[in-house]
Amino acid sequence: MSALKGQVGAWHFDFAKLPIGLHGIVQVKINEKDQLMVEWFKDAQGISIKTEHGVFSFDLLGEVSEEGLVQYQVKQRGSSEVFSSLHFLTSGAELFESQNTKLKHGIKIKAQMPGKVLKILIKEGQAITEGEPMIVIEAMKMENQVSSVHNGKVKKIFIEQGQAVETGEALVLLE
Amino acid sequence: MKPNRPTVLIANRGEIAIRIARTCKLLGFPTVAVYSEADQSSEHVFMCDQAYCLGGILPKDSYLNISSILDIARKSKAKLIHPGYGFLSERADFIEACQKANLIFIGPSAKCVALMGNKVAARMAMDQLNIARVPGSHGALSGVKEAKQLAKEIGYPVLLKAKAGGGGKGMRQVESEKFLESSFEAASREAEKSFGDSDLYLEKLILSPHHVEVQVFGDGKGGGIHLGERECSIQRRHQKILEETPSPVLELFPKTREKLFEAALKIIKNIKYQSAGTLEFIVDEQGNFYFLEMNTRLQVEHPVTEWVTGVDLVEWQLLQAIGELQLPEIPPRTGHSIEVRLYAEDPESFLPAPGSIGFIEFASGPFVRVDSAFKSPTEVSMYYDPMIAKISVWGETREKALARLRVSLDEIRVEPLKNAQGHKIGSLKTNLFLLQKLVRNKKVLKGDTPTDLIAKEPELKQIFTKDVTLEAALAVSLYQLIEENISLHDGTVNPTTEFYWTKQSKTEGLRS
Numbered sequence: 168m169s170a171l172k173g174q175v176g177a178w179h180f181d182f183a184k185l186p187i188g189l190h191g192i193v194q195v196k197i198n199e200k201d202q203l204m205v206e207w208f209k210d211a212q213g214i215s216i217k218t219e220h221g222v223f224s225f226d227l228l229g230e231v232s233e234e235g236l237v238q239y240q241v242k243q244r245g246s247s248e249v250f251s252s253l254h255f256l257t258s259g260a261e262l263f264e265s266q267n268t269k270l271k272h273g274i275k276i277k278a279q280m281p282g283k284v285l286k287i288l289i290k291e292g293q294a295i296t297e298g299e300p301m302i303v304i305e306a307m308k309m310e311n312q313v314s315s316v317h318n319g320k321v322k323k324i325f326i327e328q329g330q331a332v333e334t335g336e337a338l339v340l341l342e
Numbered sequence: 343m344k345p346n347r348p349t350v351l352i353a354n355r356g357e358i359a360i361r362i363a364r365t366c367k368l369l370g371f372p373t374v375a376v377y378s379e380a381d382q383s384s385e386h387v388f389m390c391d392q393a394y395c396l397g398g399i400l401p402k403d404s405y406l407n408i409s410s411i412l413d414i415a416r417k418s419k420a421k422l423i424h425p426g427y428g429f430l431s432e433r434a435d436f437i438e439a440c441q442k443a444n445l446i447f448i449g450p451s452a453k454c455v456a457l458m459g460n461k462v463a464a465r466m467a468m469d470q471l472n473i474a475r476v477p478g479s480h481g482a483l484s485g486v487k488e489a490k491q492l493a494k495e496i497g498y499p500v501l502l503k504a505k506a507g508g509g510g511k512g513m514r515q516v517e518s519e520k521f522l523e524s525s526f527e528a529a530s531r532e533a534e535k536s537f538g539d540s541d542l543y544l545e546k547l548i549l550s551p552h553h554v555e556v557q558v559f560g561d562g563k564g565g566g567i568h569l570g571e572r573e574c575s576i577q578r579r580h581q582k583i584l585e586e587t588p589s590p591v592l593e594l595f596p597k598t599r600e601k602l603f604e605a606a607l608k609i610i611k612n613i614k615y616q617s618a619g620t621l622e623f624i625v626d627e628q629g630n631f632y633f634l635e636m637n638t639r640l641q642v643e644h645p646v647t648e649w650v651t652g653v654d655l656v657e658w659q660l661l662q663a664i665g666e667l668q669l670p671e672i673p674p675r676t677g678h679s680i681e682v683r684l685y686a687e688d689p690e691s692f693l694p695a696p697g698s699i700g701f702i703e704f705a706s707g708p709f710v711r712v713d714s715a716f717k718s719p720t721e722v723s724m725y726y727d728p729m730i731a732k733i734s735v736w737g738e739t740r741e742k743a744l745a746r747l748r749v750s751l752d753e754i755r756v757e758p759l760k761n762a763q764g765h766k767i768g769s770l771k772t773n774l775f776l777l778q779k780l781v782r783n784k785k786v787l788k789g790d791t792p793t794d795l796i797a798k799e800p801e802l803k804q805i806f807t808k809d810v811t812l813e814a815a816l817a818v819s820l821y822q823l824i825e826e827n828i829s830l831h832d833g834t835v836n837p838t839t840e841f842y843w844t845k846q847s848k849t850e851g852l853r854s
Contacts, residue, residue, distance in 0.1 A: 171823075175815035185827055186820050195816065207820045212701050212757045213764070214821045216813060223813040226701075226757050227821055229764035237822065239764070241814050247752050247778040250810045255819040 173257040180255075213241075258311070276313065276339045278304065278332040285310060287328050293321045295341070302326070302338055317341060347371045348664065350448075351415050352390065354426030355405060356715040357732065358640070359386035362424050365656040374418040376411060378404030380723050385715045392418050399725055405429045408436055412443050422663055424448040424656075428727065431639040432459055448663045449617045450638045451562065457613060458636040462505050462543055468633045471612055473605050475633040476624065478545035486526050489544050493522060496546045502526060504533035505541035510580030512536055515547060548632070550792035551624040552591040553577070555637075556606035557647045559658060561669050562616030568603050569647050569655075570675045572620075575791045576780065578692045583773070584780060585643035586680040587650055590740070590789030595629030602631055609636070617662060618644070618655050627792075642683070642732065645711055649679035649736040678743040681734035682777045684754070686722040689776045690803050696722040697770030699730075700759035705750035709736040719759065722770060730756060730772065740789065748781045763825050776802055 171182040183194040192206045206217040213227040224244040232238050232252070241250045286303040289295060295315045302313040323340040326332060350366050351374040352359045359375065363386065366373045375390035380399040387393045394414040396404040404410075406429055415423060423445050425431035431449065434456035440447040449455075458464050462481045469480065477496045482505050483489050493500045493516070502525055504512025512533030514525040526542065534540035552575045560566035573589030574582040592599040606621045620641045622634040644655050651673045661667040686696045698721050704712045714731035722728055733750055737743030751774065758770040779802045780786055785795060796802060 173819070175818055176810040178810065178812060178815040180816070180819055182819075182823070186823050187827060188824070193820070197812070205816055205820070207817075207824075209821065209824060211760070212755075214817050216817050216820065218813070218816070220813075223817065225814060225817045226755060227764050227818065228758070228760070228766055229825075230766070237763075237825075239818050239821070241810075241818050242755075243811075243814065244755060245753055247775075247782075248808070248811070248814070249775065249805060250808070250814050250818075251805055253810060253814065253818040255822045 170257050173255050175253055175255050213244075274317065274341045275337050276301075276341065278336045278338055282311070282332060284326050284328055284330045284332060287324065287326070289321050289324070289339070291321055291324055295319060295321055304332065313338065315341065348421035348446075349374060349391075349419055350422045350424055350660070351376065351411070351418060351420035351445075352386070352424050352426065353405065353411050353430055354424070354428070355381055355384060355386055355726065357713040357729070358426040358642075360389050360715055361713055362426060362656055363389040365654055365660065369657060369660060371422070371660060374414065374420050376405070376414055378725070380404075380725050383720075385717055394418065401429065401726070408439050412439060412445070415443065415445055420445070422446045422448055422660070424659070425639065427639050427642055432637070434459065446663050448659050450560070450615055450619060454613050454615050455638045458638050460505065461503070461507065461635060462541070464635060465543070465633075467613070468609075471608060473609060473633050474631060476545040476548060479543045482541040482543055486523050489526055489542075490519060490522055492544055493519065499547040499549075501545045501547045502529045502542050503545060504529065504537055504539070505543055506537035506539040507533060512542070513580070548624050548626050550794060551575075551626055552589070552791070553582075553622065553634075553793055554589045554592060554602065554625045554631070555620045555622040555641075556602055557641070557644070557655075558606050558610045558615065558619050558621060559655070559669065560610045560615035560617065560619065561662075562614055564611050564614050565669065566607060566610045566615060567669060567672045568606050569651050569653060569673060571599065571602060572641075572643055572646055573791070574643060575793045576786070576795055577793055578796050582643065583683050583685070583777070584680065584786075584791075585646055586678065586740070586743070587646045588675070588678065588740075589625075590791060591625050591629075593789065595625070598625060598629045598631055605631075605633070609633075617659050642729075643681050645713060645732060645734040646679040646681050649709075649711070649734060650675040650677055652676075677736055677738045678740040679734060679736045680740075680743045680747050681732050682747065682751070682780070683729055684731045684733060684756070684777065685773045686728040686730055686770055687773050688771050689773045692773075694724075694728040695769055695771035696724045696728045697768035698722075698759035699756060699770060700767075701755060701757040702730075703753075703755040704731065705733060705753040707746075707750070709746060710750050711735070741787075744781055744787065748778075751778045751781060764821065775805070 179198045181196040186193050189209045195203050195205055197203055208215045213225045215224040226242045228240040229237050236254055238252045238254045241253050282304040285305045289301045296318050297315055299315045300312045301315055304311045319341050322342045325337045347370045349372040352362050363373045373390040375387050375393040376396050377387050378396055378399050396407055396410045398404045423440055430436040432455055434452040437447045437452040465475055468475045479492055499517050502514045512529050514529040516522050516525045530540040530542050554571050554573050556571050557569040558566055570587055571589050572585050572587045574585040576584035618640050620637040623631045624634055625631045653673055658667055688695045700719050702716050711734045712731055716730055735743055735746040737746050756772050759767040761767055
């Protein structure tokens with residue numbers, strides 16, 4: 168999937184092009200419906216963005232989490248708003264804790280956002296190859312396909328079709 | 343500006359050295375800065391007409407090095423020495439050394455400093471003057487046996503304190519007799535280590551006390567005035583972080599305020615106190631007050647008094663030292679002022695967390711004052727007090743002052759040094775977030791601020807939890823995508839390009 172599609176918290180973004188450099192303008196599709204033009208200006212402390220609603224400036228502090236993800240503490244300049252542990256999760260990767268997190272008994276795939284299980288494409292005990300779709304989850308009126316990160320076997324499926332899932336809820340155990 | 347005023351050597355560093363230099367300049371006193379090897383490019387060095395290195399990095403080799411300071415005074419032809427606060431400001435031996443070297447020490451006499459510096463002697467002096475102090479031992483305790491006896495008489499909980507103490511060192515809270523012996527030993531060991539004096543005294547512990555102090559200014563001949571009170575109850579690790587005047591607790595007990603002023607004046611007149619000083623008291627929830635100690639120097643939190651009185655305390659100190667001060671009547675006090683201390687420290691453990699500052703920007707606007715020695719990307723030194731700035735504001739009412747402080751704190755940006763990927767370099771943390779939460783705390787807004795407020799309000803340490811906004815989400819996405827693909831372009835970031843957009847962002851921000 169495209170590296171330009173992903174999410175931060177409940178916000179889904181699809182950037183029309185890869186943003187490059189200190190200054191530029193990019194069109195972004197928000198939650199699969201609204202198109203927004205965003206102009207940015209990056210500086211030594213963070214980034215300012217300009218949208219049709221105004222200019223907003225943020226100080227960003229990057230930290231590498233235990234899973235090796237870069238997470239940002241984001242402070243809005245001129246306010247006391249602080250958002251912790253923000254990360255732009257590229258689609259396709261968003262439903263895995265980490266590609267490197269191997270639990271003793273396999274890899275537990277967890278939901279990264281709340282939604283409804285639309286389809287389950289696999290069965291317990293089935294062999295699976297890397298990149299093969301497993302589950303489709305509907306969230307924010309969009310369908311998200313959860314694919315396998317490894318060649319292996321589906322050890323257990325924790326969910327049922329039609330079920331609502333919460334962030335962090337286990338979906339599938341791979342081995 | 344009057345010519346031919348004598349030269350002032352400022353025997354301090356940081357914001358207080360700058361604050362003193364400012365008043366010296368406006369009155370026409372030439373200034374001399376002293377600095378340690380770690381402070382060669384500190385802001386206070388550039389503020390003065392001359393600057394000399396004291397040698398060394400550690401305080402004992404630099405700012406506490408009396409012979410080096412006196413040498414520099416001679417070399418620079420300084421006539422006056424202002425000690426600021428901390429370091430040598432409350433050392434009677436330094437005052438005597440200045441006198442021997444024919445230098446005028448700006449502050450009280452060595453005798454007053456020695457008396458008040460000895461907590462036990464000070465307590466005895468208060469007893470003679472009939473000033474209420476916290477029930478407890480008259481002098482140093484002879485041992486655990488006496489401590490047990492006394493604690494039984496006044497009732498638990500009690501506090502054991504070091505005779506030579508300060509800043510919470512050599513201090514133990516004892517809940518019942520079975521803990522007294524072990525606490526006594528620990529406190530006396532700590533006192534020995536910190537102050538070279540293991541003597542302890544004992545006091546009744548006042549529960550949920552308020553810390554209220556009176557600013558005084560004495561003429562050294564038995565006359566003097568007060569300049570109102572300050573409440574400094576909001577503390578962590580027994581050190582103040584928010585100070586204000588008028589005191590919220592005294593608003594509930596106006597009679598106590600008058601009695602405090604009376605007691606303060608009685609003390610300074612009796613000891614013939616000269617210059618600026620502060621008498622610290624504890625006020626309990628019933629409005630009773632007890633003498634705690636006297637600080638024989640300019641206080642960190644003196645700006646709040648300056649806000650409500652319009653008096654420049656350093657101006658009075660300087661003019662008094664050259665015999666040009668006519669001490670006026672007690673000045674009227676107007677409105678409300680609050681100061682907070684921005685520290686380089688961990689906001690949860692309150693332990694110092696100095697490090698490199700990559701970007702710093704302070705608040706401004708009507709009735710906002712910032713005292714700081716940091717102007718540009720630099721290092722908060724690990725060798726000295728990790729205070730970054732004092733932010734003080736004035737308002738017609740407490741409510742307005744708090745609102746102004748809230749806005750000011752939101753304007754402040756202290757960012758650690760970062761590499762090109764936005765990762766922190768070094769160990770800097772600040773308590774800015776704690777201060778931002780303090781000025782929004784319900785108890786603080788109500789003025790209900792006993793000294794244990796921070797311990798009793800765990801929410802002050804918690805980060806605001808809120809759903810991420812569209813703008814913050816967009817910002818982090820763009821930032822991260824640009825960083826991840828930095829190899830595709832020249833990734834150098836020019837920090838000077840920030841100005842235009844920051845400004846525009848603030849202008850636009852007015853709309854929301």
